[in-house]
Amino acid sequence: MVAEEERLHKSQSAISHTIRQLEEELDLELLSREASRVLRQMQGLRTTASRLRAREEPELTIAVSATMDLAPLLPALADTGRSHPATHLRLRMEMMGGPIARLMEGKADIALASLDGVPLDEVEAEPVAEVTIRPVAAPGLGLPASSRALSASEMQSHVQVVAAGTGGAAHEQSRDLLPGGLKWTVSDLATKKQVILAGLGWGGLPDHMTVEERRSGALLSLNLEGFPLRRTMIFKMRRRDQAIGVVADELWSKIGSAKPE
Structure with a gap:
């Protein structure tokens, strides 16, 4: 030219x-x-x-069991937020069967919870983390000092603090409830921990929430008959019949791919 x-x-x-x-x-x-x-x-x-x-979603909702440590989830959320700043990420902390209820109602795109009550033929699930629930109490509660397991009858005069479920009546706590004892119900784990720290009752809390308090002696681990140390696997879940958006699919692949040490 x-x-x-x-x-x-x-x-x-x-x-x-x-x-x-x-x-x-x-x-x-x-x-x-x-x-x-x-x-x-x-x-x-x-x-x-x-x-x-490419169907980039304007909003993405993740329903998470309140017992889960958020540390493994936060890097995935941060990466997804940077890659898709126009997508509104909504994080819902739920109790008991709340995460799976929100997923099946279509109010969450991804759920993070145990497999209790999950219809596995309708849901894709992969393990991502483990949670340990431990019964604890403050020294001021006055429980008898003993290395042996305390029986339900010995605990009947002490209030067991439980957190209300958010998944409906079918998902209220039934496991690890000591029969015949006093019970208080609170709305969330933060309130439950505060009540227990005040010496007003005892109850199960995730280990990651009580590390410092157990180290300092502000909370004591309990050895109880009928309430063993319980380890529960947390799964990421999504519905098989739901269209997968770009952002949801990217976040799904990142959750659990890099676990903190």
Whole structure:
């Protein structure tokens, strides 16, 4: 192809000078110097349109068991948030059967919880973490000091603090309830821990919530008949019949892929 300066029999500098003179005489810009910025904006619009065509969700809800340590989940949320800033991430902390209830109601895209009550033929599930629930009490509760397991009858005069479920009546706590004893019900684990620390009762709490208190002696591990140390596997779950969005699929792949030491 013949160069423009060869066709005009002028050098590049002469052509540029002529254009500048015309711009000054006509008081307008013949060749827009904003062209590169406009092109970048157009590329951004193309990228946005491409994401919209790819079904990038405007909102993504994750229902999480309140017993789970969030540390393994936070890096995945951070990465997904950076990659998809336009998607509103909604984190719902649920008790007992709450996560699976929200998933099956269509109010959550991903659930993180145990497999208790989960319809496995309708849900895809993969293990991601383990939670240890331990019965604890403050020294001020006055439980008898003994290395042997305390019986249910010995615990009947002490209040057992339990957290209400958020999955409906079918998902209220039934396991690890000592028969014949006093019981208080609270709305969440943070309140439960505070009540137990105040010496008003005893109850099971996840190990990650009581590490410092057990180390300092503010909480004591209990050896109880009928309430063993319980280890529960947490699974990430999504419905098999639900369309998978781009953001949900990316977050799913990241959850549990890198566990903190």
